[in-house]
Amino acid sequence: MASSMLNGAEHLTLIREIAPKGLGFLGSDLHGRCFPKMTLVSYGSNSKSRRTLGPRCSSISSSRPSSQPRFIQHKKEAFWFYRFLSIVYDHVINPGHWTEDMRDDALEPADLSNRNMIVVDVGGGTGFTTLGIVKHVDAKNVTILDQSPHQLAKAKQKEPLKECKIIEGDAEDLPFPTDYADRYVSAGSIEYWPDPQRGIREAYRVLKLGGKACVIGPVYPTFWLSRFFADVWMLFPKEEEYIEWFTKAGFKDVQLKRIGPKWYRGVRRHGLIMGCSVTGVKPASGDSPLKLGPKEEDVKKPVNPFVFFLRFLLGVMAATYYVLVPIYMWIKDLIVPKGRPI
Ligand SMILES: C[S@@+](CC[C@H](N)C(=O)[O-])C[C@H]1O[C@@H](n2cnc3c(N)ncnc32)[C@H](O)[C@@H]1O
Numbered sequence: 001m002a003s004s005m006l007n008g009a010e011h012l013t014l015i016r017e018i019a020p021k022g023l024g025f026l027g028s029d030l031h032g033r034c035f036p037k038m039t040l041v042s043y044g045s046n047s048k049s050r051r052t053l054g055p056r057c058s059s060i061s062s063s064r065p066s067s068q069p070r071f072i073q074h075k076k077e078a079f080w081f082y083r084f085l086s087i088v089y090d091h092v093i094n095p096g097h098w099t100e101d102m103r104d105d106a107l108e109p110a111d112l113s114n115r116n117m118i119v120v121d122v123g124g125g126t127g128f129t130t131l132g133i134v135k136h137v138d139a140k141n142v143t144i145l146d147q148s149p150h151q152l153a154k155a156k157q158k159e160p161l162k163e164c165k166i167i168e169g170d171a172e173d174l175p176f177p178t179d180y181a182d183r184y185v186s187a188g189s190i191e192y193w194p195d196p197q198r199g200i201r202e203a204y205r206v207l208k209l210g211g212k213a214c215v216i217g218p219v220y221p222t223f224w225l226s227r228f229f230a231d232v233w234m235l236f237p238k239e240e241e242y243i244e245w246f247t248k249a250g251f252k253d254v255q256l257k258r259i260g261p262k263w264y265r266g267v268r269r270h271g272l273i274m275g276c277s278v279t280g281v282k283p284a285s286g287d288s289p290l291k292l293g294p295k296e297e298d299v300k301k302p303v304n305p306f307v308f309f310l311r312f313l314l315g316v317m318a319a320t321y322y323v324l325v326p327i328y329m330w331i332k333d334l335i336v337p338k339g340r341p342i
Contacts (some may be wrong), residue, residue: 120174210282270329
């Protein structure tokens, strides 16, 4: 299985052990002060054992220190990134990072158990994840939202998605009423949101009481070179950051399931563009208890075109490294005898 979910006692992991030693977020409290207070995270193959207790940390900021510029974690850069990437996305990007078996594995905790459920797929792009959703839910009940019309144009061409509602919008400011959906799904999009906490807060708002959010996204690399390119490209959150965002937004029963391409044999040191599926349940109707200030990025504000272009170029160059990593891992998987670590 593509999933590298951990089971049983050996897989109880103290968050403190995987906590960052200086994530460097400006204004954040991720410098050791937060994580000693965090409790146990456990992963398991069923919902009983897959239990994660959240942190009691005062704040996480998405601001970028100079060591982690994350050039494409901006709405404008992401828009142009997908202007071009949408042309090859389904054929070049997904096969290396986001396969059909990974998708099914990642959607399993979303409990898409009823064909009549109202589902929103935020940052739905070309509809690759939506194709997994409509296996379980009637397409007419599913809305695909994305800020890129170029990505959405690809989704519109897919026959099984013909009855889905397809709309342009911003994950941090969703055009759905409060208490609207049974399920919120977002796969591979959070890494581009300037303020992920705001996006997850929106997930909470639009869900009905008892509704479930499922955010699938990258995980941070530990190998220095991969970490360098990840930090130049976009946001690769740490597992504990997802948990904190969910918990602070008000979600209960927050769980994290690890996923990855099968030919990685569970290796996570290079980070993964699709590395985990995080779920949480909305315990009360209405808005999130979390109050936030103004948006991180004002897309209407003019930008210096030279600075924009430079950031965009550096971000794209760093992203190219991550086109090569799955090929490198695939070759390693072919060469190294089965059963040995790679
Ligand atoms: C890696 S693609 C994932 C597409 C799809 N969910 C999948 O599983 O293949 C990321 C998508 O997030 C979208 N995106 C990035 N920032 C966004 C935002 N602030 N609001 C809505 N969509 C956004 C991009 O346009 C892109 O289509």
